[in-house]
Amino acid sequence: MRQARIAAGGRPVRAMPVDEATLLPWDGARALGEDEFMWQPAITGTVYGTLLNFKGALAAMGDSVNAAPYQAPPAGPILYIKPANTLAAHGSDVALPPGQDTLEIGAALGIVIGRRATRIDAARAADYIAGYTVVSDVSVPHASYYRPAVRHKCRDGYCPIGPWVTAREQAGNPDALTMVVRINGEERQRNHTGNLLRPVAQLLADVTAFMSLEAGDVLLAGVPEGAPLARAGDTVEIEIEGVGCLRHRVVAAIGETA
């Protein structure tokens, strides 16, 4: 089953099942047309990202991981937070900062937590996963991972998420999903969650060893190497096999034209 959060007909935001035939929210009588509702961010919890969890992303760092300022490859999972102000809906516009030409599009599988997870065993991880969603972890490009990148990753709307949550049982093996990024319809990136350094269950175990995740929180499995850049006017699509296809645009900074 797939579930979306939408606003429709002047009623408060609510969760709706998605009709598999039309991929639109289902109000109990029929599928709602695109002009009858507004997509909302698919989740309401906290979004935690994972740095360098694709084998190719770590390999792309080369020997720099052993040089200053890093001094060693990552040991524990390296996490960051996409705070509440970054959450955005399927179909949203992401604004460039003033004076910036490009944004980096970090395609990520979002692991949606189903119940509080503290110090879980990897073998039981599935019990804590409600489902999966598609996340565009948008960043102002930054070369250094030494300091937290709040100014680059936490701007308003920099975390489109959705269009829906696909139930765990329906998505299949989360470590065997093809991920594709298209910009203006052209394929710009293709990777596979089989390339995760920490597969989904292990990542959940390693993270919840020191911090609890709550129902509705989302843990990003990682962003593949070679994240594409998008410019004002571009339409971005991130498709994850069996989960969904998230679409958003990149637009000029307020007060600037593309």
Added chain:
Amino acid sequence: MRTARVAFDGLIHGAQPAGEGALRLDDGRVVSEDAVTWLPPLAPRTTFALGLNYADHARELAFKAPEEPLVFLKGPGAFIGHRAHTIRPEGVKYMHYECELAVVIGSTARGVKAAQAYDYVRGYTVANDYAIRDYLENYYRPNLRVKNRDTCTPLGPWLVDRDEVPDPMNLALRTTVNGKLTQQGNTRDMIFGIPWLIEYFSSFMTLEAGDVILTGTPEGLADTQPGDEIVTEIEGVGRLVNTIASATGYGSVR
């Protein structure tokens, strides 16, 4: 006004001070402060934390004072209330407290100028932002494994309204470990002060009511061991008590 959130007699209540050692619950009952379980005085939404924001502490850690603030975020799960236990993991060498003034945002703030920044502040509380230095790595440093651990950010006891703290940039901070003074400072020594920080954050993101800014800690850090009672205190804001527990003692070793 100053308000707390406590659990008592099977319910969560708002509470206010009612004389020495007593609280008045929202339903009118007056209870001993020892009879309640203290919760964080609010459930923070987005939490910003400043590293190296006191000139003396930056010197202590052998860094030059930053030109741009060193900011990291915390999730809502890191917080616990007054008089609770914080876990020291097995086998770590250095776990230190950090006494910090916490600024609670009261209304939506976007593009706010420093001169108006206090209009967007609801109030203040005390945070103890523990860090486990063994887990430091040089990626998004200090990372969540150091700074976002369950139980490792005591917050409270009170949320003190802004108007009760006329000059938040001139407050004495102090920490004691088992009664011995180990850390002392004053908020006037912040490198990036409260109005500057609100202007900075609101220049690139929208702040909302319930967001919290932990403004950093002065010099005087020390290791803490299971059984230690750590008191972080800020003049006019509160006195936050916390006790370190071993992972075994806490019951967390399976």
